[in-house]
Amino acid sequence: MKTRQNKAYTLVEVMMTVLIFAMIMGGLYAGLIAGGRSWQVYDAKALTQREARRVFVTLNRDLRMARGLIFKKKDKNTVVFSFQHPDQGLVTYAWSRPDTVQGGPVTRSHADSVWVIARHISAFQIIESADGIRFSVAAVSPEGRRSSQEFRLTGQVKKR
16 A cells, blocks of 8 residues: 655745845845945946046146136135137136035136036136146035035146
């Protein structure tokens, strides 16, 4: 006489399988969330550095050709200056940061156009001396981002 063996899973085996599956999925989800957050921090830092470098490179190139730097306004939260560019005539740079915002835009204008070089510049300084022009640009990540670390570049251009 043959005895019949039932092949089925017990409730304990099913519950253990579900528990192990839930722990694995929870770990994967936590890793995905951590990766997303680190990407946001990286993206904010990259944006901050890109903004500062864009202003730095453009300003450095223009100041090498500048003739007759004229300051129109220069204080802690506002800088406006102009100079003669050999190809484009009078070029004006303007930056202002309201007290309620972390950073403000830097614009470059001449007879034909106005260009917003960067939008989140937290500090902008330019100093004319006898031997050259020193400038400093700092950018901060836009409000609402997790990382608000400042990125600063300084440079100097000798007078022609």
